[in-house]
Every structure is written in structure tokens, then in C-alpha cells.
Amino acid sequence: MKRKKLSFRTVLSPVVIVLMAAIVVMTFVNAALRYTVGKNVLSFEEYSRFCFVWICYLGTIIAFEEKRHICVTIVSDLLKGTVKRAVVFVGRLIILAASGVVFYAGLLYLRRAVTYHTAATNTNMGVVVVGLPLTALCLIVIQAVDLYKACAGRRKKEG
Numbered sequence: 001m002k003r004k005k006l007s008f009r010t011v012l013s014p015v016v017i018v019l020m021a022a023i024v025v026m027t028f029v030n031a032a033l034r035y036t037v038g039k040n041v042l043s044f045e046e047y048s049r050f051c052f053v054w055i056c057y058l059g060t061i062i063a064f065e066e067k068r069h070i071c072v073t074i075v076s077d078l079l080k081g082t083v084k085r086a087v088v089f090v091g092r093l094i095i096l097a098a099s100g101v102v103f104y105a106g107l108l109y110l111r112r113a114v115t116y117h118t119a120a121t122n123t124n125m126g127v128v129v130v131g132l133p134l135t136a137l138c139l140i141v142i143q144a145v146d147l148y149k150a151c152a153g154r155r156k157k158e159g
Contacts, residue, residue, distance in 0.1 A: 008065045008138060012058045019051040019058075026051075042120040050128050057131035061138045092147050099139040106133030 026044040034040045063069045076087050110133060114126035 008142070009062050012062055016055055016058050016062070019055050023048050023051045023055075046118055046120040046123070050123070053128055054131055057135045060135055061142075064139050065142050089147075089150065092143060092150070096140060096143045096147070099136050099143060103133050103136035103140060106136055 026041075026048045030040040030044045060069075076084055076091070079087055106129070110126060110129045113129035114124060116125040117123060118125060
């Protein structure tokens with residue numbers, strides 16, 4: 001029996017589906033209450049926003065892993081051979097470095113955010129903000145694995 005490849009998508013897609021369903025349920029309940037009783041559940045509005053933010057974090061990871069993110073290839077499409085490989089490699093290094101900066105800045109932001117609580121639910125903001133450095137860390141892992149595969153594949157062809 002062939003083993004299924006473990007990826008961020010296989011792990012995170014069900015979480016995204018649950019978060020999306022939670023948003024739909026909370027929004028529907030709030031709308032129904034607003035039109036029937038004239039009041040709504042304030043915590044649902046806040047939790048809906050939190051779910052949306054986490055969907056953005058997780059969707060970023062999934063899109064990056066599948067190479068479905070926005071990528072401008074005007075220069076690299078015009079190049080061929082070794083020059084193209086070098087430009088792509090440098091681009092990957094830049095993405096790795098930028099993800100490292102976001103990871104570090106996310107940790108600094110998280111350190112501050114854990115001291116704040118939300119207005120409606122008194123939820124610690126760290127619950128929301130922790131997704132930023134986690135997302136950056138996942139992007140670093142994905143990019144590092146891609147770089148390793150590119151270098152290992154290149155060595156096999158040369159050897």
C-alpha cells in the first residue's frame with residue numbers, strides 16, 4: 001500500500017474548513033438573533049474575526065507549499081540555464097531571509113501582544129498573534145526543504 005505524503009495541506013485543510021464553518025455558524029446565529037430579538041452575541045463577532053485571521057495564516061502556508069502564491073517571474077522567464085538557476089536560487093534565499101525577518105518581528109510582536117486582552121471576550125491577544133511567527137516558521141521550513149531538494153537534485157545530476 002502506497003503511503004500518502006504528509007504535507008502542511010493535509011494537516012491544515014481540515015482546520016481551515018472547521019474555522020470557516022465556525023464563521024458561517026456564528027455569523028448566521030448573530031444575523032438571526034439581530035432580526036428576531038434585536039440583539040446579537042458580541043463574542044461571536046470577535047471570534048469570527050479571530051477565525052478569519054487564522055484562516056489567512058493557514059491559507060498562506062498551504063498556498064506557499066503548493067507554489068500557488070503570487071510570484072512575479074518576468075525576469076526568470078527570460079533567462080536560461082545556469083543564470084536562471086542562479087536567479088531562482090537567490091530569489092529563494094531572499095524569501096528565506098524575509099521569512100526570517102517576519103518570524104523575528106512576529107516573536108517581538110507576540111511578546112507585546114500577550115499582555116493585551118480583547119474587549120468583548122477578554123481573550124489574550126497572543127492567541128491570535130502567535131499565528132504570525134508560526135506561519136513564518138512554516139514558510140522557512142518549506143523554503144529550506146525546497147532549497148535542499150534543489151541542491152541535492154543538482155548534485156545528483158552533476159555526479
